[in-house]
Amino acid sequence: MTALINPISVHSQVLRKELPILSAITALAAWQVWNGHISQLDAWHCSLCLLD
Numbered sequence: 592m593t594a595l596i597n598p599i600s601v602h603s604q605v606l607r608k609e610l611p612i613l614s615a616i617t618a619l620a621a622w623q624v625w626n627g628h629i630s631q632l633d634a635w636h637c638s639l640c641l642l643d
Contacts, residue, residue: 616640 619640623633 619636623629623636
């Protein structure tokens with residue numbers, strides 16, 4: 592809700608750098624929960640993404 596009222600300004604260079612990474616991690620998370628079950632291997636993938 593706060594982002595709708597007062598959005599944070601971000602430089603376009605930051606978006607160019609971070610958006611591909613964010614998109615890849617979002618796609619990985621969507622793929623993992625596609626079947627409605629998160630396995631232990633899925634949890635390890637999520638943990639490894641957090642280390643980057």
